[in-house]
Amino acid sequence: MSKKTPTILAENITAQSRIFTVQKQELEFSNGTQVSYERLLGSTDGAVLIIPLLDDDHVLLIREYGAGVGRYELGFPKGKVDPGETWKEASIRESQEEVGHLPATVRLLDSVSLAAGYMTHYTHIVLATDLTEDDAEGDEPEPLEVIKWHLSDWHALIQHPEFSEGRAYAALMLLLKERNYI
Amino acid sequence: MSKKTPTILAENITAQSRIFTVQKQELEFSNGTQVSYERLLGSTDGAVLIIPLLDDDHVLLIREYGAGVGRYELGFPKGKVDPGETWKEASIRESQEEVGHLPATVRLLDSVSLAAGYMTHYTHIVLATDLTEDDAEGDEPEPLEVIKWHLSDWHALIQHPEFSEGRAYAALMLLLKERNYI
Numbered sequence: 001m002s003k004k005t006p007t008i009l010a011e012n013i014t015a016q017s018r019i020f021t022v023q024k025q026e027l028e029f030s031n032g033t034q035v036s037y038e039r040l041l042g043s044t045d046g047a048v049l050i051i052p053l054l055d056d057d058h059v060l061l062i063r064e065y066g067a068g069v070g071r072y073e074l075g076f077p078k079g080k081v082d083p084g085e086t087w088k089e090a091s092i093r094e095s096q097e098e099v100g101h102l103p104a105t106v107r108l109l110d111s112v113s114l115a116a117g118y119m120t121h122y123t124h125i126v127l128a129t130d131l132t133e134d135d136a137e138g139d140e141p142e143p144l145e146v147i148k149w150h151l152s153d154w155h156a157l158i159q160h161p162e163f164s165e166g167r168a169y170a171a172l173m174l175l176l177k178e179r180n181y182i
Numbered sequence: 183m184s185k186k187t188p189t190i191l192a193e194n195i196t197a198q199s200r201i202f203t204v205q206k207q208e209l210e211f212s213n214g215t216q217v218s219y220e221r222l223l224g225s226t227d228g229a230v231l232i233i234p235l236l237d238d239d240h241v242l243l244i245r246e247y248g249a250g251v252g253r254y255e256l257g258f259p260k261g262k263v264d265p266g267e268t269w270k271e272a273s274i275r276e277s278q279e280e281v282g283h284l285p286a287t288v289r290l291l292d293s294v295s296l297a298a299g300y301m302t303h304y305t306h307i308v309l310a311t312d313l314t315e316d317d318a319e320g321d322e323p324e325p326l327e328v329i330k331w332h333l334s335d336w337h338a339l340i341q342h343p344e345f346s347e348g349r350a351y352a353a354l355m356l357l358l359k360e361r362n363y364i
Contacts, residue, residue, distance in 0.1 A: 015202060017206075039250045141213075142215060
């Protein structure tokens with residue numbers, strides 16, 4: 001398990017848009033093989049995915065249009081950690097903006113990658129508890145649907161055609177383990 | 183739950199590299215709000231993630247350098263569905279190339295997105311069973327480490343610092359449900 005990570009021989013930006021940056025890396029593996037890879041550079045501080053736990057057995061989900069998949073997606077509130085913000089601050093802000101609840105406690109459960117081979121991005125999975133109703137204005141183009149889900153119905157959630165993100169499965173699994181459902 | 187999906191007013195490619203394509207979309211939501219989004223276009227047929235089930239309780243994992251995260255990543259064998267290939271053919275090919283086993287049976291468990299808001303990409307999660315040793319040459323820069331994992335040790339797997347992909351959690355969760363571990 002102690003294989004040496006490849007040496008970076010060169011790297012440069014090969015494409016750039018408003019929100020995406022592509023970097024090319026020339027790597028040399030420990031066996032001498034040289035390979036050129038492209039990877040997508042995420043924002044430095046990543047994103048947060050918040051699990052708003054309303055009570056011992058209920059979580060708040062949102063239903064929001066996903067421009068990537070071109071349909072409404074059912075999942076957890078999420079957002080980028082803004083420059084200068086901590087993951088805690090971002091979690092509290094997004095929780096107020098997206099599900100209208102202020103958490104008194106936020107706790108980092110884990111951080112997940114999206115595609116380890118070609119994206120630097122990490123999403124921090126945050127359990128938000130001791131919620132009180134207290135909303136804040138977000139930048140959504142339309143009001144989000146907030147849906148209360150009973151944790152014992154997790155089988156139905158993973159079978160729901162609008163619940164599709166890998167990181168949402170990760171959050172659900174960590175939550176179910178945390179609450180001793182699995 | 184019957185909210186109308188936004189109307190696409192315009193779309194065009196704003197950045198392109200060897201493997202990434204960025205598309206800009208102008209959308210009008212049902213309330214009249216117009217928003218401009220960028221999204222990453224994935225390959226048409228997506229990718230496959232294969233769960234090679236060695237016997238009732240063991241799965242084969244791989245440990246491979248992930249250029250995105252810049253370290254070795256522990257997870258399931260994966261690969262792009264090549265043009266003209268079906269998900270079944272891609273799953274069988276990747277299973278031979280990455281874990282050296284030919285599955286007699288492959289079954290689609292689900293398809294997951296990576297980031298519904300800004301990626302069109304889907305990964306098809308495929309359960310591969312009735313394995314026989316039979317490898318094929320892949321295009322990896324170095325031999326992959328293949329690791330046999332007992333399903334009852336799933337807690338240790340999700341706590342492993344090198345097991346980080348959201349879609350790998352999704353695959354593990356579906357597998358554990360399939361095998362009645364959860």
